[in-house]
Amino acid sequence: MYILIVNPIAGNGKSMKVYKKLQRHPLFKEKDCRTFFTKYEGHGTELARQLSQMYGEKMKCFIIVGGDGTVHEVINGLTHHSSIHLSYIPAGSGNDFARGLHLKGKPVKLFEQIIQSPEYKPYWFGRFSTKLKKPYNFKLFSSSMGFGFDAEVAKLVNRSRFKSVANRIGLGTLGYVISLLKQLFQFQPKNIDVILDGQFYSIKEAWMVTVASHPYFGGGMKIAPGAKNNPHDFHVVIVSQISKWKILALFFTVFFGKHTKLKEVQVYQARSIEIFADEGIYYHADGQTGRCTHCIIQKHENKYDVHQGKIGSGNP
Numbered sequence: 619m620y621i622l623i624v625n626p627i628a629g630n631g632k633s634m635k636v637y638k639k640l641q642r643h644p645l646f647k648e649k650d651c652r653t654f655f656t657k658y659e660g661h662g663t664e665l666a667r668q669l670s671q672m673y674g675e676k677m678k679c680f681i682i683v684g685g686d687g688t689v690h691e692v693i694n695g696l697t698h699h700s701s702i703h704l705s706y707i708p709a710g711s712g713n714d715f716a717r718g719l720h721l722k723g724k725p726v727k728l729f730e731q732i733i734q735s736p737e738y739k740p741y742w743f744g745r746f747s748t749k750l751k752k753p754y755n756f757k758l759f760s761s762s763m764g765f766g767f768d769a770e771v772a773k774l775v776n777r778s779r780f781k782s783v784a785n786r787i788g789l790g791t792l793g794y795v796i797s798l799l800k801q802l803f804q805f806q807p808k809n810i811d812v813i814l815d816g817q818f819y820s821i822k823e824a825w826m827v828t829v830a831s832h833p834y835f836g837g838g839m840k841i842a843p844g845a846k847n848n849p850h851d852f853h854v855v856i857v858s859q860i861s862k863w864k865i866l867a868l869f870f871t872v873f874f875g876k877h878t879k880l881k882e883v884q885v886y887q888a889r890s891i892e893i894f895a896d897e898g899i900y901y902h903a904d905g906q907t908g909r910c911t912h913c914i915i916q917k918h919e920n921k922y923d924v925h926q927g928k929i930g931s932g933n934p
């Protein structure tokens with residue numbers, strides 16, 4: 619049995635079109651595929667938790683149909699169920715997790731692959747907590763976390779009308795770029811302290827601190843070009859003391875991963891990251907936003923079996 623968790627509003631309704639195609643496929647009935655739709659924000663986590671408890675071993679895998687936010691919610695329902703196999707059919711606006719997994723091809727082809735010749739390989743999620751004291755109640759993230767400018771852009775993207783217009787014309791990234799331009803003139807850089815594997819850095823006029831499990835964010839921008847998912851570390855990209863015009867240049871070069879050549883951009887590798895900001899700063903985890911003054915980020919101790927493309931991770 620396969621369980622599909624479908625977010626009907628992901629990609630401004632694209633996920634429903636994708637789902638209808640899957641539903642018409644002969645393998646859908648033949649292989650006992652059961653579908654559950656998310657009904658509200660956060661429902662993906664509840665569904666994943668309940669269904670994994672209910673079906674456990676009887677289930678071959680969860681097939682997530684939606685965008686990065688849906689993946690984020692589902693994995694957070696599986697924090698104690700790392701033995702469950704996961705597959706992802708991208709149908710959102712950004713779909714950066716799919717890029718990170720090197721998933722290629724149309725949704726129906728991916729569905730056939732998942733059922734007929736799945737390539738489950740280990741994937742290591744990150745975990746984070748914005749609490750200052752134990753119990754930390756860690757949450758998982760699949761692709762990246764960002765603090766500062768990218769988080770404020772993500773907040774604007776999630777609220778904006780541009781996103782749905784851009785989605786309708788098949789340009790998911792456009793919504794991000796428009797929000798970015800809007801935010802560029804409002805954003806005030808912040809002083810942020812960062813501890814990377816015990817090493818302290820005081821970042822003056824920080825624009826963003828991004829922690830990445832693979833290269834992509836914002837719908838295909840290669841923010842951490844060298845990042846490969848592995849059990850040991852993340853890539854941490856820090857941008858500080860940069861002019862607004864140069865930030866603009868950065869976001870043009872980021873599509874090719876060339877921004878790391880700028881002197882205002884530093885790239886580190888770290889397993890354990892701690893962030894401190896005197897005043898509250900915005901953060902995002904896989905594009906889902908919040909506000910904090912402190913955050914701990916670590917590799918989750920468990921690996922998950924995730925269907926990946928030919929050159930996906932799995933060889934740490």
Ligand SMILES: Nc1ncnc2c1ncn2[C@@H]1O[C@H](COP(=O)(O)OP(=O)(O)OP(=O)(O)O)[C@@H](O)[C@H]1O
Binds near residue numbers: 629661691710906
């Ligand atoms: N039925 C629903 N009604 C309203 N919101 C929902 C529903 N189901 C899920 N959500 C919310 O929809 C949001 C967007 O989902 P998702 O991120 O998967 O799509 P997207 O934003 O189009 O794609 P991406 O994150 O890849 O850009 C999630 O934050 C989730 O909480």
